[in-house]
Amino acid sequence: MSNFAKIRPIGRRRDGRPIYPIKGGAPTLLEQRDEIVKHLQDPDYKGDPAELLARADKVAADIDAANQRDARLRALQAAQLPAGDPAPDTRVQPGMQPDANGNEHPLTVAEAFIRSEALATFRARGKRGQFSVDGMDFRAAPAGTVTTGTQPQQNTRVPGIIPQNPDFPLLIAGLLDRQVSDGTTLEYMRDTSGPQSTWNAAAVVAEGGDKPKSGPFTFDLISTSLKTVAHWVPITRQAADDNSQLMGYINGRLTYGLEYKLDREILTGNGTTQMQGILTTSGIGAYQPPSGNTDSKLITIRKAKTQGELALYPPDALVLNPIDWQDIELDTDANGQFRVITSVTDSGAPMRIWGLTVVTSVAMTAGTALLGGYRMGATLWERQGVTILMTDSHADYFTANTLVILAERRANVAVHTPAAFVKITFAALP
Known part of the structure; x- marks a missing residue:
């Protein structure tokens, strides 16, 4: 065998x-x-x-x-290349570059648009028709084509205040807690109890003694809708073939324009046809120097901060008009020394005063400011981030070889704790 x-x-x-x-x-x-x-x-x-x-x-x-x-x-x-031999051409199209470490970085809205399959398909069919690309956040937006669902959307009811890790904001929107809404209607509870010091009756109780009752607590159920902010710009077909120009249009004009408007809505929106603005919400605190008091703006802010702390809602940020921030930075002592900054060459340092993050905006009326615990007091709810659409179906643009790029977003502000904010009115200069 x-x-x-x-x-x-x-x-x-x-x-x-x-x-x-x-x-x-x-x-x-x-x-x-x-x-x-x-x-x-x-x-x-x-x-x-x-x-x-x-x-x-x-x-x-x-x-x-x-x-x-x-x-x-x-x-x-x-094997090695000989001295003087040209290195391989590693150039890539704008919007396709990795980060400094060679890794894929979070996409901006413009980069998501440039990389999207929808744009490639649109170009392949001769730039005819319409398409869109959606991203949840303009700072870190995933690419993907927007589709419309047919099932009815459920309202988003906020269960309470959802904390979020702080980060240094570039805009007023960055000061707020930011959440994603699942529907187009937003319902939330607004605390109208006032400063915590007025209802907090907690005390040490002797054995057998009656415990004190805190209150009264009052809440209003607020029902509102998410608002759409949008605008568009024309662009030629030739420019639409250039990734650099497309990114410039999207980042430099469209996305920035939406963020610019969003900042104003967060502060002064009327709450009906517009978003809910913090300054137009009843129940926020107010501080103004007594009549005849000529406190400087620097001192006024410090006293307003104390008012916020006494209400037991510690403030974390301050929004100022650029003119008022200029007055504060240029404030000098008797020796001509700047009180806020020690060196005018340090212009890139984060803007802070009395431990507060400072954001300047022309949406804030000169002579006033808004101090508050922004993450504690309000939440920015977004149904979608920045959505970019492109089409040739507008007026006579098809025959003029012109396309339209439209940018939009849906959002609203839930000011659930008005007492966390203090509106400051500075004393008039003599």
Whole structure:
């Protein structure tokens, strides 16, 4: 009986004959080689000599091929470009670059638009029709085509205040807690109880004594809708083929325009046809120097901060008109030294005063400011981030080789704790 009679074949050759593994099931080329050598040296070997020789030839060829691959690999790894030889062209289209470490970075709205399959398809069909690309956040927006759902949307009811890790904001919107809405109607509870100091009756109680009751607590159920902010610009077909120009239009004009308007809505929106503005919400605090008091703006802000702290809603940020921030930064002592900044060359330093983050905006009326615990007092709810649409179906633009790029977003502000904010009115200068 053959030595391979009780061994199961692992395959078959082209002529149908079975292929048996080397005795012991050795998987490597070297182990197969050693086993075949052992059989060749065995004078009592009972197997098929022709088959053994064929296997010996194949294993020898496989080992030789492996040695050649290893030699080629080592030679390739050691190869270098000669001095002066131009480096390979690694340029990529704008919007396709990785970050400084070579990793994919979060996409801006413009980069998401440039990379989208929807734009590639739109260009491939001769820039006809309409398409859109949606991103949840202009700072980190995923690419994807917007579709319209057919099922009715559920209202978003806010269960309470959802905290969020703080970060340094670039705009007023960055001061707020930001959440995503699942529907187009927003319902939330607004705390109208006033400063915590007016209802907090907690006290040390003697054994057997009656416990004090805190309150009264009052809440209003606020129901509102998310508002759409949008605008568009024309762009030629030739410019639409240029990724750099497209990114410039989207980032420099469309996206910034939406953020610019959003800042104003957060402060002064009327709450009906517009978003709910903090300044137009009843129940926010107010501080103004007493009549005849000529406190500087620097001192006024510090006293208003105390008022916010006494209400037990510690403020974390301050929004000022640029003119008022200019007055504060240029405030000098009797020796002509700046009170707020020590060096005018440090213009890139974060703007802070009395421990508060400062954001300047022309949406804030000169002579006033808004101090508050922004993340504690309000939430920006967004149904969608910035959505970019492009089409040739507008007026006579098709015959003029002109396209339209439209940007829009849906959002609203839930001012659930008005007492967390203090509106400041500065004393008039003599």
